[in-house]
Amino acid sequence: MTDLPHLTHVTHPLVQHKLSLMRRTNTPSNQFRQLLREISHLLAYEITRDLPLITERIETPLKPMDAPMLKGKKLALVSILRAGNGLLDGVLELIPSARVGFVGLYRDEETLQPVQYYCKLPDALDDRVVIAVDPMLATGNSSAAAVDLLKQAGAKDIRFLCLLAAPEGIARMKEAHPDVPIVTAAVDECLNDHGYIVPGLGDAGDRMFGTK
Structure with a gap:
């Protein structure tokens, strides 16, 4: 695991192996x-x-004991639609009592800027640890916009979980939300001209759901 003040890069061998399988062009959707x-x-686990x-x-x-338990209100997991649902499902298996929210954003292919079309969040975000999930941190514009919405709803302790990050997206998030730590499985080379x-x-x- 490689850490910067705002970034945790999880280099665990199982993570890296599974990610390599996902990168393959011929890996089927299922x-x-x-x-x-x-x-x-x-x-x-890391976040x-x-x-x-x-x-x-x-x-x-055998006997009574003072046992460790999670403190405070149940966590909030917020999926940035639609791809965020792939991470959400797995995290929910680990934290089934978490409250769940959704932020719908799509990227304008001309400007690469986010356009909001949906937002439904749990209550009392100011008293919850909030984990926003989206597999790709590319330009960082959609991620930053989603965190803007979470903060407007009162969230104070926000973390961002992604599968892949580009240096440009990391820099954008650090600039917009330096208080939001990022956990990712990989930091790739760069973005291409289309923001991928x-x-x-x-x-x-598209790869999750078999769409084009």
């Missing part, structure tokens, strides 16, 4: 989705490693 779900478990804990008195089969991550893996949403 396998792509399964690999994304598996990687999301491992990335979720939640410093969640606050309290102790609670419990009964074990290179070498990347193509359009994550």
Whole structure:
């Protein structure tokens, strides 16, 4: 795992192996989705490693003990549609009690700027750890816009989870939201002229759902 103050690059061998399988052009959609779900478990482990804990008195089969339990309100997971749902499903398996929200953004192919079409968020975001999920951090414009919406809704402790990141997207997020840490499985070379991550893996949403 390689860390910068705002960025955690998860270099675990299982993460990297599964990501390489996802990058392959001939990986079918069903396998792509399964690999994304598996990687999301491992990335979720990293992004939640410093969640606050309290102790609670419990009964074990042998004796009572003061056991560690998560502190505060249930986490909020926010999927940036549509590709974010691939990460969301896996993280929810690890944190099934989390509250779930959705932010719908699409990228204008001419300007590469985000256009909002949907937003539905859990309540009391100011009292929750909020994890925004989107497989691709490319230009960073959509991610920054999604975090803007979360902050407008009151969120204070926000983390961003992605599969791939481009240097341009990391820089954009650092500029717009330096208080939001990023956890990613890979930092790729750059963006091409169409705003796609290179070498990347193509359009994550299309590969998840078998669309063009």
